Amino acid sequence: MGSRAASNNTTTRRRILQGAALSVAAPALLRSARAQGLAKVRVAVATAPIEPNHHYFLYAKTLGYYKEAGIDVDIRSIPGDVNCLRALIAGDTDVANLACYSALSAANAGARIRNIGAFAPRFDSHIGARKTIGSLKELEGKSFAVSGIGDIAQVGPMLCIEQAGGDPSKVQWVTVGSGSVRIQGLIGGAFQATAFNTVYVKRVQSYDYLHILAEQGKVLPEFIYTWEVANPAMLARKDVLTAFWTATARAVRWGQENPADAAKVSQDYLPDEPKAEISFQLDTYAKNKHWVVDGVLARNYWDYTTAALQRHGLLPKAPKYEDFVVSDFSLAARAALQ
Numbered sequence: 001m002g003s004r005a006a007s008n009n010t011t012t013r014r015r016i017l018q019g020a021a022l023s024v025a026a027p028a029l030l031r032s033a034r035a036q037g038l039a040k041v042r043v044a045v046a047t048a049p050i051e052p053n054h055h056y057f058l059y060a061k062t063l064g065y066y067k068e069a070g071i072d073v074d075i076r077s078i079p080g081d082v083n084c085l086r087a088l089i090a091g092d093t094d095v096a097n098l099a100c101y102s103a104l105s106a107a108n109a110g111a112r113i114r115n116i117g118a119f120a121p122r123f124d125s126h127i128g129a130r131k132t133i134g135s136l137k138e139l140e141g142k143s144f145a146v147s148g149i150g151d152i153a154q155v156g157p158m159l160c161i162e163q164a165g166g167d168p169s170k171v172q173w174v175t176v177g178s179g180s181v182r183i184q185g186l187i188g189g190a191f192q193a194t195a196f197n198t199v200y201v202k203r204v205q206s207y208d209y210l211h212i213l214a215e216q217g218k219v220l221p222e223f224i225y226t227w228e229v230a231n232p233a234m235l236a237r238k239d240v241l242t243a244f245w246t247a248t249a250r251a252v253r254w255g256q257e258n259p260a261d262a263a264k265v266s267q268d269y270l271p272d273e274p275k276a277e278i279s280f281q282l283d284t285y286a287k288n289k290h291w292v293v294d295g296v297l298a299r300n301y302w303d304y305t306t307a308a309l310q311r312h313g314l315l316p317k318a319p320k321y322e323d324f325v326v327s328d329f330s331l332a333a334r335a336a337l338q
Helices: 002-024 028-036 056-062 081-090 100-108 152-163 179-188 198-205 238-257 259-269 275-288 299-311 328-337
Strands: 039-045 071-077 095-099 114-117 126-130 143-146 172-175 193-196 210-215 226-230
Touching (some): 039 238, 056 071, 056 238, 056 259, 081 095, 081 226, 100 152, 126 198, 143 179, 179 193, 179 198, 193 198, 198 210, 238 259, 238 275, 259 275
Parallel strands (some): 039 095, 143 172, 143 193
Antiparallel strands (some): 095 226, 114 226, 126 193
């Protein structure tokens, strides 16, 4: 009993010391900014409302991590990967959290954007359908609701259907909107299938006429689900971006280590979502280590994703990893969190 208490005290002291180190490690520029007013950072997330998969931004703000780092972060949702990307390119936001496919396609078209890491690269998406549909291939000719054409809610299922021997061009893709709206439409029979996050799994399974056809993370094990992208103006603010990334990484670690407390913050943001569903999702994340704490984008994820997109004809060419991925900020967070 005594050794366990000593161990807990050691762990607590380590956490306190790490927190202190992170605070004093803020660049001089940000210490100056704190005295003059916090540096502003605008973040856009491509879901509306922001789904728990990306609530680490909210955790960082709620816990005061951003303020401690000398920055004031504005977090907003812009529905759809394509719309979110347009806002980033136009300079209406500094950092965008969205699916990789849209960003890679934009880079091929000449957009001056760069990936700065990925806190949630692992697929958290399931394909649910009426039980009359027995396989992914049988989605041909059926109505499938997505958030937008070209969004990850369509691209992921397209790849899964092709991998199962089906033809995605034969699916009736219907633009509906957010995950919560699509779930209600699936339950009500407005369409026959859709994709959704873990938060809705139990709800879908509670209806005897619905079932889950596939867990996309198992069909596409190293496909990049979402990542964070920045525009040139933000990339030039290196001290600010380093502070932002490290503060967010602290929140990712906190959320993964404290799923019950994280669920309370998420519930405050999504008061209409059943508490049990949010708790289930965050408990699952903690158990599976779903989030990448420092946000370093692994090269094997890049290779798998770009190869899959090119193999299925969705990406004519891929930029070089070294040209598109800027790891300075995530590596700085890794060092700060050790």
